[in-house]
Amino acid sequence: MSAAAGPQRAWRVAPGGSLRGELRVPGDKSISHRAVMLGALARGETRITGLLEGADVLATVGAFRQLGVAIEGPRQGAATIQGAGREGLRAPSAPLDVGNSGTSMRLLAGLLAGLPFEAVLTGDASLNRRPMGRVTEPLAAMGARIGTAEGGTAPLRLHAGGELHGIDYTLPVASAQVKSALLLAGLHAAGRTCVREPAPTRDHTERMLTGFGYPVAVQGRTACLDGGGALTATAVDVPGDLSSAAFLLVGASIAPGSELVLRHVGWNPTRTGAVTILRQMGADIEVLREGETSGEPVADLRVRSAPLHGIRIPEALVPLAIDEFPALLIAAACAEGETLLTGAEELRVKESDRIAVMAEGLRRLGVAAEPRADGLRLVGQPRLAGGVRLDSHGDHRIAMAFAVAALRAQAPVQVDDCENVGTSFPGFVSLMGQAGLEIQALPAAGA
Template sequence: MEFHVRPGGVLRGRLRVPGDKSISHRAIMLGALAEGETRISGFLEGADALATLRTFRAMGVDIDGPHQGRVTVQGVGLHGLRAPEGPLDLGNSGTSMRLLCGLLAGQSFDTTLTGDASLSRRPMRRVIDPLAAMGAVIESGQGGTAPLTVRGGQPLHGIDYELPVASAQVKSALLLAGLYARGRTCVTEPAPTRDHTERMLAGFGYPVQQEGRRVCIEGGGRLRGGEIEVPADISSAAFFLVGASIAEGSDITLEHVGMNPTRTGVVEILRLMGADIQVLNEREVGGEPVADLRVRSAPLKGIAIPEALVPLAIDEFPVLFIAAACAEGETLLTGAEELRVKESDRIAVMAKGLTSLGVTAEPQPDGMRIVGQPDWSGGRVHSHGDHRIAMAFTMAATRAREPIEIEDCANVNTSFPGFVELAGDAGLALSRGDAERRAQQRSNSP
């Protein structure tokens, strides 16, 4: 699939982007391990979250839905999962694979986890090694990549672990293994990361002790099912926050956006750049802070992005690079090595794409230097199958002189089903195309 975006466009109106992917994953996982029924609303019906849902169905959990974002999970308790009939295919979802490593380490049966070509290249040692210190046995491919086989029946014990690199996925995997471990499991972070797992464990009635950047749980407790309302995903909202900031005359309100303080780095960074973002109607839903965000176009300026904000915006940097390319002056990002091992090498791929559009973008080992300019040329950009890069470059067209074509966009459905339609409703001149058909047409033309 290709995206084709005509230059220009003004973003206006009120939008609600799909549900938060991180929370949707965890709602299925903890709902399955709980005792009793869990009713979820706002569930993200994207490929990644659906992979998690299918995984628990394959392990004997009765799940009804999704129907318009509503899912009902009949929990089987911590020890009620059954061995799947074959390998569990997690598609492109690194969150599913890493969190499941911890959860499955406490089961009585063996499980094999597989994924697509992109997921099969992503590093898993960062979660395998600390889980091994708890007594888990996880076999991987060469270089610590998928497919992974998690051996069941291993007695787990709690550990006190200091994360070498801030990672919510590794932290969550260890806490999920800690549910099954003897004694106390503690994780200390070098910097704050998203805390959805801790909040949701507490929401399911599981005691969580937290002091600063250290979180601990005791094994052997119980989870109780209940109601979960998933807020709109701030990572999906980020594309429209940037698009409306850089497209002159834009004024858009994004409704019911999750404002977890471990996820709001994108708002803080854009405000430091001069963005006009208002936080309205603040409230709390199911233990998560939520608000409406109104954003109007504003002149942006380049900044040195504070490293303390990097873990709070790690998934939003592809579109933040677009904002930097439109800002006056230089923007410098450091301390973001994690971007090298996402669905793609997001530093290298974004630098190449921006350069092809005429923007000065210099990749660094742990970040990027970007020199902004008023407008850009158009052209073809390859997303390398990375959904966030594909969506980021659609927003670039608001400042381009010519159309932008973006290759390899099918994975947008992993996090943002309906993106094309919603962006079109907001005012972006975006359409889908079939890459193979267009290539054939070009080859047949005289």
């Protein structure tokens, strides 16, 4: 069940159909968060275009307003931030509530560590159940005075003071959020901070720091920076979110007669794992045009329907597609043969236990799905069952994945508890409707 109060929106999705047209998905969530954070830390005026106006990013905007930062917008993806440097941040008068946004909480923990005032980071009941030790423990090793609730979860309490010093740290589990939190703490730590990762993760923080004039040394899987510098305001253009595009890429791949073009999508090589996996399954995805905006690669993508086959997903690609697995598992459910996902323990501690929740929903759709500690084994079906209600457990990416599954279902699919889709993909229902998915928003789950 979702932790949010009140009735939760549900969707009824008609079976079958195809996806066609040219679309632009909302702005990249990861880049949007970082643009707001670094703009707030920079000196001068930062102008952002293409900003995602989802609940998670708006939570970050709200947190910085509580910290005394003047932010105009966002309106139609445009926002202006008057940055005053880290010393311009002010003590919040109340806890910083970031809702369901794990990115906000973990990155803010690093950014606020060692400040001369106390701050409390909290979220909704779902976020406050997620483990935070992987970020609080290395921050404490840097000198941060940071406390957690029992069990190492939020609320996080950052105490005043605590002189930070650089750290040379190897992540036990690949995580862009933890890496970013430590680099943000390192901006204001004495000496050099280096973070090594066991597998590549998204590098938006490193790229954006460079764009704000702060040098970051990257060699292989190690990123280092020296504390004590300053960020200079700049303009940031946020491309479309490849994680959001994944639902359309999967939908068009599995629905016969589909052809979609997705414009100005972020094409960062640390984010393209989902496309690589889909191509290994037989998907017809073509890069039409490549470019760069604000230091981030972008591209237009064309996808056409194609017969898919099951694969053993390479573990090296898992960190590069970690947010896209709800969508990818729908592709696997419609592929011929067996798909095996391993090395994905991280999915257990997302907005829901995505391994368990996806396995439960896939079985209701008639797919043989066997959850494992670190992944899932499933055998695809030519047609999915339908005529079922699926519980997304308040997880935005699972709700969208189950909606896309209806393209291969034999009867309508109802998806319950969809309210949190607004955290990452506002306008999902209308955009998917433009592409050809017959999806109806219901007033409440159980309607």
